[in-house]
Amino acid sequence: MDRRGGFGAWLAALAVLVAAGGFVPYGLLAGQRGWFTGLFWLGFGAAVIVLVVAGVRGWRER
């Protein structure tokens, strides 16, 4: 049986996402007046779900 590929890319995407979760609001969006930070973090939460689903959807009994 072959080992499932793509783990490195998935891990890199997770690292970038988590780093962005801190540095975008505290860098690009710091002090902005409006709902931008809230909307960014809403998108962040959705991206976490997409990433996790991508990680577990291949699990199966075989």
Add this chain to the structure above:
Amino acid sequence: MLSPTTIWAAIAVFAAIGAGLAWRATRQNTGTAEDYYLGGRRFGGVIAGLSYAATTYSAFMLVVLTGLTYRGGIGALGFELIYFAGLSLLVIFAPRFWLAARRWNFISPAEMLGARYGNPWVARLAALVALVFLMPYCTTQMAGIGLLLSGVTGGEITLAQAVATGGLLALLWTLFAGLRSVAWTDAAQAVVMLGSALLAIGFAVAALGGWGAFAAVTLETQAERLSVPGPGLWSLGTFIALSFPWFFFVLSNPQVSQRLFILKDIAAMRRMIYWVLGFGLIFTLVAVIWGFAALQLAPGLENTSTATPALLSSGVIPVPVAVLLILGILAAAVSTLDSIALTLASMVARDLMPGAKQAAQVMAGRVVVVLVILFASGFALQKAQVVDQLAALSAAGLIVSVPAIIGAFFWSRATAAAALASMGGGAVLAIWLAMGQGISVFNPVLALSVAGASVALFVLVSLLTRASAKALDFKGELRAELERINAW
């Protein structure tokens, strides 16, 4: 204020339904330790997912997180979502925990570490670290129940009555049927938590003129709270200090990592993760929106952790919905409390008395459940400062087990001495920094120093010592199984 009679009546109905579930669960018990602590490892994804969600999302959400939003604004959402992002670690570790537990019949996460490193002292120290940092955390759940019930009734329900109620419910749902009743009642409580929170937020936003008006007024009156650092609470340092240890919660907190042992198959595991993700994102958004709604409906609070009681007794939430949400928050606290008590019980039974017979391990666990709940109740009433400090320290303190957990699965060279050094050294450092040097959990120096020291000790001591001959090779022995289920 809400009538204490109404609250007591609702709690009585809630307790009766929970008791019914616990009684039914008791009838399915087989009497073995595996059955008592893991429900026979036969849970499907829905019950396991709701139980996981109810365990991980505690009274913290609608009491503390709402208060942090009220005080500091949108940074609270970011902090909680970094924790949420930590659920992605399940992609890597959930199949490994599950496969290892089935193959070697592990019941507690500490037992798994002890076997992996071939040294029972690793299991004992992991259990001790969990006891030191999680028992005070139980106290905060009790205190949350007290704050809520006393707050919404204007003090007519006393702290002692509230704590006794939480303690009795947790005991009732844990003692007789163990995890089976905890998981079933958790699942029911998760539905109450989410359903009541959604209803309450709907009424709060409607009272403010609908979503458009709520957003517009928030933008007009709370603009500073809509970005970070906001009015001052959410500096980058505080954000890192709180978010960093919480990112590893799924690994560091045994009451949730033990949930990975209870699933019947890999499809159930996947379904469990989907339920936790859906529940977590919605519940997080609700808790933060609730905080912003409280700023408009109950402005000017000095103690921001009273935002939820103030909003519930403001008159804009219909009494039945307010009572339902009170039950939801009570459920959140009790479900976390009973899960922690049961996990600590399993650690004492399996890791501190490993040679005991099955019946003795179950009986010892029951005694520990009672002791944990009595401890939490007693210290919630006494408001002991040392317990408050340890509770605040729990996330940063529990992180000391993370290097040993990651090393168990990914580094064959890792040794028992290294696991002992990183957990023991890290825990002592955490307590010394927080309680000896007075470094606050809001200061990133605390969590980063503890994590850094733990990792450094783990790597250094592994390189300097040899693995035990009894150590298991998780990395090598689970490889074929991981390929079989197509996991990374």
